[in-house]
Amino acid sequence: MLILGGGVVGITTAYQLQKDGHTVTVLEQASQVAEGASWANAGMIAPGHSFVWSSPAAPKILLKSLFQKDQALRFKLSADPHLYSWSLRFLMQCTAAKARRNTLLKHRLAVHSQSVLQAVVREEAIQYDRTSAGIL
Structure with missing residues (x-):
């Protein structure tokens, strides 16, 4: 492989x-x-950061990013047809219902990933600076 x-x-x-x-x-x-x-x-391993970018607010943020470069989510015009295809699929995910569903799915994946990480750490006896009491 x-x-x-x-x-x-x-x-x-x-x-x-x-x-x-x-x-x-x-x-x-x-x-x-x-x-x-x-x-x-x-x-940082943070399953709580599971909110998706494709939210109802995203189209407005992307439109603003064409004119204001300080946006966290940015869009740059391009002649690439794949970008337009991807953009259309992205925009179709920007409804409240789809954002809620996708966030829940992403959170489920994050929680699963964290449990897999814990299993690997346990099986391989990996020692590292880990804290589970917050980020401060």
């Missing part, structure tokens, strides 16, 4: 595949693993 990317998802996928008996190779473009998106979140 070949895994592209040595971030948290690539490494944990490789770990599970190897544990299941597969031969695994991880290719990472950086000099070390976890130097991309996995590095930028400061190691």
Whole structure:
């Protein structure tokens, strides 16, 4: 098996595949693993941050982002037809009902991921600076 990317998802996928008996190779473009998106979140594991971007407020925020560059969610015009296809699918998820459903699904995935992490930490006797009493 070949895994592209040595971030948290690539490494944990490789770990599970190897544990299941597969031969695994991880290719990472950086000099070390976890130097991309996995590095930028400061190691925070927060299943409470499960709100989706595709909310009823998103279309207005995206429209403002064309003119105001300080928006957290930004849209940049492009001639790429795939972007327009993706954008249409994104906008179709921006109803209150779909945002609520998608947030619940994302939260369920986050809670499951946290329990899998706890199992790996326990099975491999991994020691790290972990706190579960808040972020301060």
